[in-house]
Amino acid sequence: MSYTKRKDNRGFDDFRKVEAKAGVIKNADGSAYFKIGNTIAYAAVYGPRELYPRFLQNPTKGILRCNYNMMPFSGMGERVRPGPSRRSKEISMVTQKALIPVLDLSEYPNAVVDVFIELTETDAGSRCAGICAASMALADAGLKMRDLVTAVSVGKVDDKVVVDLDYAEEAYEDGHVADIPIAYIPSTGEFSLLQMDGIISTDEFIEALTLAKKAMPRLYEIQKKALKEKYLLFHGNEEKGEKNE
Amino acid sequence: MGKLIVENKTIVVPGETLAEGMDYLPGNGTYRIGEKILAEKLGLVNVDGRALKLIPLAGRYSPKINDTIIAKVIDVTLNGWRLETNSAYTAMLPVKDATAQYIARGANLTAFFDIGDHVVAKITNVTSQKLVDVSTKGPGLRKLAGGRIIGVNPYKVPRIIGKQGSMVSMIKDATNCKITVGQNGFIWIDGEPKEILRAVNAVRMIDENSHMKGLTDKVKEFLQVGGEAK
Numbered sequence: 103m104s105y106t107k108r109k110d111n112r113g114f115d116d117f118r119k120v121e122a123k124a125g126v127i128k129n130a131d132g133s134a135y136f137k138i139g140n141t142i143a144y145a146a147v148y149g150p151r152e153l154y155p156r157f158l159q160n161p162t163k164g165i166l167r168c169n170y171n172m173m174p175f176s177g178m179g180e181r182v183r184p185g186p187s188r189r190s191k192e193i194s195m196v197t198q199k200a201l202i203p204v205l206d207l208s209e210y211p212n213a214v215v216d217v218f219i220e221l222t223e224t225d226a227g228s229r230c231a232g233i234c235a236a237s238m239a240l241a242d243a244g245l246k247m248r249d250l251v252t253a254v255s256v257g258k259v260d261d262k263v264v265v266d267l268d269y270a271e272e273a274y275e276d277g278h279v280a281d282i283p284i285a286y287i288p289s290t291g292e293f294s295l296l297q298m299d300g301i302i303s304t305d306e307f308i309e310a311l312t313l314a315k316k317a318m319p320r321l322y323e324i325q326k327k328a329l330k331e332k333y334l335l336f337h338g339n340e341e342k343g344e345k346n347e
Numbered sequence: 348m349g350k351l352i353v354e355n356k357t358i359v360v361p362g363e364t365l366a367e368g369m370d371y372l373p374g375n376g377t378y379r380i381g382e383k384i385l386a387e388k389l390g391l392v393n394v395d396g397r398a399l400k401l402i403p404l405a406g407r408y409s410p411k412i413n414d415t416i417i418a419k420v421i422d423v424t425l426n427g428w429r430l431e432t433n434s435a436y437t438a439m440l441p442v443k444d445a446t447a448q449y450i451a452r453g454a455n456l457t458a459f460f461d462i463g464d465h466v467v468a469k470i471t472n473v474t475s476q477k478l479v480d481v482s483t484k485g486p487g488l489r490k491l492a493g494g495r496i497i498g499v500n501p502y503k504v505p506r507i508i509g510k511q512g513s514m515v516s517m518i519k520d521a522t523n524c525k526i527t528v529g530q531n532g533f534i535w536i537d538g539e540p541k542e543i544l545r546a547v548n549a550v551r552m553i554d555e556n557s558h559m560k561g562l563t564d565k566v567k568e569f570l571q572v573g574g575e576a577k
Binding site for chain 1: 358360361362363364376378380385387388389403404405406407409434435436437475476477502558
């Protein structure tokens, strides 16, 4: 038995269809929407703002707080019990650790930047979708950052190394499966998130990382385009009109 | 030989390469990594000779010395008032910088500024830890009574004010309203209720369309046709 064809006819190195949008939540300081296949993530950024309780304050720089949340009926199986869980707490933490390398909060001592990631629909790859949305929302909030963070999962299904596993692939039963969510900083080529679940050989693991590096630039372009589109309307007008500054 | 990758006045996102080579110099909102100059924020690129600069488009207000802001009194302490500034930090207004009037020791400070009052204040000092001191002693600095306060994106305040205050005085003349614009994005407008609404709509329009060229004429037209919300 071998895994010869993916369900939605995409190639083994293709990710699912991606949609992205910035500035979707009016009351947030920055926000973004990121959809990959059937996984939908909304991210809202609030701040920099005052941080309480005081013992959390850091007088040398601002801190980043992430909150990952799957909505009750977002999954494909059982209803997700609302509120924080062991899983969502871990993902919140790894999201924070994936984003902090690009952020510069040294101008905001004792303050906090809050990121809320809500998943309305999930079909695997939710932490990656969350990270993509969150990095766009942080940029939309006008924060100082080195780069955007792009994230996608790679892995192995049976004998094939694949990009962006969906839930059916993660649950594949006729062979070994490995799922490796990765966050990537394009300008430096660093990985800021690397987790794994499953079984994979060293060679295949290296191959998976290479595939991820190839897929990331395409995702990065989608993120960049979405952020610019929010302002493009104004920009188009600018070219036509006279100079007025 | 250095190469410019993006044109002047284009919108860039963090991490986007602006120029290559050592001929260009990184200015505000940009940074150099190896031979490249990258953007550090979401903003408009401004190429000035060899210097590259970024004009930010979004973000919260961050207190700067000598800014005139509109702030809200949120607490009264032993030696002054604590003000909310629409930024990540609150400001302190000490009694001695509040008014030219003599305030006796132990006087009831709420008689001057009470919790919930809004004041026009000037930032006198900002420390490295972002402790902000303000003063309400000076021309135009006062407690605000009546009118209404709206919030806009602080990065669009220069556009609302216009060159030498041209935009804001145009709205003032057209609506007969008193308007005070705080650098922190709070704007106080007072006048006839109907006129206030027109002024608010005009300000909101500038906030939304601040990237358009020929905005002054558009606002003028907007105010002439009545300034009704779209």
